[in-house]
Amino acid sequence: MSSSAPGTPGAVDRAFQTALYATTDAALDSGASLLAADTSADAELERRGREFVATAWRRGWQPADVVRIVRRELDDVHVRLASELIRAQAADDRPRGRRWTAQLEELAAAAPGTTPGTDRFSHATAVLELYRLLLRLPALEPLEEPVRQSGSDSRMFTRIRALLAKAEATGFPEEAEALTAKAQELMARHSVDEALLAARAPAPDAPGACRIGVEPPYEQAKAVLLDAVADANHCRAVWNEPLCFSTVVGFEADLEAVELLYTSLLVQATSAMTKAEAAQRAGGRKRTKTFRQSFLAAYAHRIGMRLASAAEVEVSDDLLPVLASREVAVTSTTDRLFPQTVTTRLRGVSDAAGWTEGAEAADRARVESRPRLP
Numbered sequence: 001m002s003s004s005a006p007g008t009p010g011a012v013d014r015a016f017q018t019a020l021y022a023t024t025d026a027a028l029d030s031g032a033s034l035l036a037a038d039t040s041a042d043a044e045l046e047r048r049g050r051e052f053v054a055t056a057w058r059r060g061w062q063p064a065d066v067v068r069i070v071r072r073e074l075d076d077v078h079v080r081l082a083s084e085l086i087r088a089q090a091a092d093d094r095p096r097g098r099r100w101t102a103q104l105e106e107l108a109a110a111a112p113g114t115t116p117g118t119d120r121f122s123h124a125t126a127v128l129e130l131y132r133l134l135l136r137l138p139a140l141e142p143l144e145e146p147v148r149q150s151g152s153d154s155r156m157f158t159r160i161r162a163l164l165a166k167a168e169a170t171g172f173p174e175e176a177e178a179l180t181a182k183a184q185e186l187m188a189r190h191s192v193d194e195a196l197l198a199a200r201a202p203a204p205d206a207p208g209a210c211r212i213g214v215e216p217p218y219e220q221a222k223a224v225l226l227d228a229v230a231d232a233n234h235c236r237a238v239w240n241e242p243l244c245f246s247t248v249v250g251f252e253a254d255l256e257a258v259e260l261l262y263t264s265l266l267v268q269a270t271s272a273m274t275k276a277e278a279a280q281r282a283g284g285r286k287r288t289k290t291f292r293q294s295f296l297a298a299y300a301h302r303i304g305m306r307l308a309s310a311a312e313v314e315v316s317d318d319l320l321p322v323l324a325s326r327e328v329a330v331t332s333t334t335d336r337l338f339p340q341t342v343t344t345r346l347r348g349v350s351d352a353a354g355w356t357e358g359a360e361a362a363d364r365a366r367v368e369s370r371p372r373l374p
Helices: 009-020 025-036 039-058 063-073 076-090 098-110 120-135 153-169 173-200 219-232 252-282 288-310 320-337 352-364
Strands: 208-213 236-240 245-250
Touching (some): 039 076, 208 252, 219 236, 219 252
Antiparallel strands (some): 208 245, 236 245
16 A cells, blocks of 8 residues: 655645635644644645635736735734745746736735744644635636836826825825825826827827725725726726725826825825814714714715816817727726626715715815816
8 A cells, every 4th residue: 555755745635635625623623733744745835825826816816906805804824924925926927017016015015024933733724724715716807907108107106196195194184185186186187198198109008907905994985985086087996895996997197196096085084084083072972983984975975076077177179089089998998897887875874974074074185176288
């Protein structure tokens, strides 16, 4: 009678057959015990993990997507393990786009200096729990990263980031409003510059897409806010509620504008909500959840109105066909990626004080009129 030697793929296979495709804690403990008892299985176990990560990429996932769902479904130890696997797999991966590279760099920057010590059984248990999650990830829409046209993007978005950072940091609503308005003005101007470049020297530029996390709590209101920002910047947003993200479709400069402005407005909204809530609680109110839900819903609604108004600008006749063709391209790409979508209505908006405070906060953070286009 023959048997597989310790450390061979068969040793890991036995643990996987015991625990990976089962759902009980007893099966998990048995599989972890097999792995913990065989130190020579570690390399093969890690190699299998890199394979699971590569499979996730083929199913449309990206590094930030995987880390987001691991953080939501499991614990910090699993997030660390997933980050380590993703970084290890990158050495064998094909070249990816700028956003993919940025996600890997963010993982590297967030990596702990030293790995916390743990016993072999606990480590094996965490690994199997992570692999269970990776195995059941559903297929996502594959995203193609758009091509940049302009070499001035870096300098332009450095200025925009600086303006938004100041808007988030200031304690004066009027200053935040002016800084945010200036940032949106630069975004609008840059978007028009990209369209003019396309008209004068057509390049192999096509819409792409990116995913932006829309995390609970109050994710519906956050998704509405992101949708408003996307619409104002010539993009389309499709919310995936179960997986806590929205996919934004658009041209590269517009996608980056949406990421920057949404993040900044969310920071400003959270800061304003915290101050308004503190004032409400000082007056004896305790309905924190309903106040916050209504506050963010009103904020998103009012910001949407403001941005829609700011988007109504006059353009020259020669630029109209270019802008129209880009809008058609974005819509076509969105329809191809998401042939079936449904409309979702906000729920749980019932606090009048929260709605009023949120609307007033949106007024203070509003993005005013865009520049008149040439």
